[in-house]
Amino acid sequence: MSMQKTDKYPKIQIQLHWLTFILVMCTYLWVWLAKYVLTPFPGVDHFFWLMHFFFGALVFVFTCIRFVVQKLLQRYIPEVVPAIPKWQYWTATVVKILLVVVYWLIPLAGYLYRCQKGATLDLYVKVFQARCEVDLSSAQMWHAIHVNTAYLALALIAVHSGFVLFNHYVRKNNMLLRMMPKKRGS
């Protein structure tokens, strides 16, 4: 591959990172709208539940893709300059790995919850039946995993972006700039 190490993450990684970020935020937004805001409007809340499932599934897919891309392009990732303490580097790395793991686990748990509850998927033109054994007690377990991990993941995002913003505004190193898209025309 004719690719050179630059002062930024490879473009594809930048695009995948921010696309996944938007998908993740929308997935939370859809479920909160469906569950807490749009309950008086049954037709509308059904639509936002479907959006929650659809965006959640996309988060799963993109988390897989970026995991592979990250492994393939690892050697093109630029260093943070000036360097940060080793223990902070490793802590931040563990947080990033956890972010990948939770965004696999959350959609998977959401799916298993629905399936083991025996829920149908009503897509207006066709209703899909659940294709797994109905088991209400394991459905309840996956429900707890889905919801608790989803809120835990918000805390991980806060730690991850808080650390990035600290490096950008206080230490004034290049950590965030490496992950920002190139400005038009430059």
Ligand code: HEM
């Ligand atoms: C990254 C992906 C996802 C995130 C971040 C996410 C997040 C959440 C959150 C925060 C809630 C709880 C809302 C609350 O009670 O306050 C929730 C509920 C729910 N999610 Fe997801 N979800 C994701 C993917 C999915 C997928 C793929 C499915 C199913 C195919 C799904 C099915 C559900 C269901 C059925 C509930 C309702 C639980 C209830 O109200 O008792 N989710 N989700």
Ligand code: HEM
């Ligand atoms: C849904 C929310 C987020 C998730 C799941 C997430 C996940 C990740 C992951 C897995 C990486 C490792 C590189 C990669 O795989 O592409 C990463 C790197 C990075 N993220 Fe995020 N991120 C999120 C939100 C944010 C936000 C809001 C910011 C900015 C404030 C941010 C800034 C960065 C930066 C600058 C890097 C490179 C850091 C480094 O090289 O140490 N991320 N992120």
